[in-house]
Amino acid sequence: MNSFETDLKRAVVSWGFGIGLVSELAILLISGFDSDIFRMCVPVLCTFPYTTAWLxxxxxxxxxxxxxxxxxxxYIMGKLLACGISGGLLETLGCQIFLIVKNDEKLNISLGLIFMSGMLWAVVSAVLAAxxxxxxxxxxxxxxxxxxxVILHERYFKWMYCLYPYEWLAPEHTWIFDESGxxxxVGGICMVFGCLYYIILWRCIKNV
Structure with missing residues (x-):
């Protein structure tokens, strides 16, 4: 049984993915990519497809x-990868459709960063749920x-931009290795939470 393919199909071909995608596209069309509304919705919408699959x-x-x-x-890796990929794909697909609809060359959106952010927050949510x-x-x-x-950066530690979630979506500072940095x-943080997810599920499954 190919657990990953089954999980990914369940995640992408789901009501959660569809609702999240439509919601993100609506927010982008109404408020725009640079709006706080869109940025604050990223860690919410990416959780719709598959973060509760284990539960x-x-x-x-x-x-x-x-x-x-x-x-x-x-089983565990299938759940983890499907959760992260579907969360990142939802965010990326919504932004890609937005770019096509707007057809504005001035829009500077990195789909790679969007995908990584969506993947990270989907995995974080899955860990918290588990x-x-x-x-x-x-x-x-x-x-x-x-x-x-966000509050920590904007009110107290403006110099610590590397831990500012908005910066992960659209960098405004100079990073080592630029966008790759x-x-x-984000990929490193995601791997840490992925390890936590694995450990939590392994312990739970041993007791089943």
Whole structure:
């Protein structure tokens, strides 16, 4: 059983992905890419496709039927990768459609950074959901962390731009390795949370 392909299909071909994509496109068309509304919605919309997948499998009993047909490693990695990719893809696809509709050469949007940000916050939400067994944490947890980092930067530590979520979407400062530096930082943070997700699910599955 190819767990990753199954999970990715469930994530992308879902009501959550469709609702998130339509919502993001509406926000972009109304407010624009540089608006605070769009930026603050990033850690919320990317959670719609697949951050609660583990909870759904666990609570419904589907996990017991699934595990005999795949390995624990494949199951966990399938959930993790599908969550991150679908979150990043939702954000990227919404921005890509927005660029096509606007057809404005002045718009400077890096789809690579958009994808990485969506992936990161989707994985963060999945970790919070798995750790707390709560859907509220899945849909709101990453937003709380995101907002905390924004406030921390804007009110107290303006010099610490490397931990400013807005900077990860559209850099305004000079980074080492330029855009690649942002991708390396966000990718590194994502890997840390990915490891946490793996550990949490491994412990939970051992008790099933």
């Amino acid at each position: 759904e499998d666990y609570e419904s009993g589907f996990l017991k039927a699934c595990l005999p047909r795949t390995s624990v490693n494949s 750790a707390s067994n709560s859907r509220y944490s899945a849909y709101g947890g990453s937003f709380v962390i995101y907002y905390f980092l 942002v991708i390396l930082l």
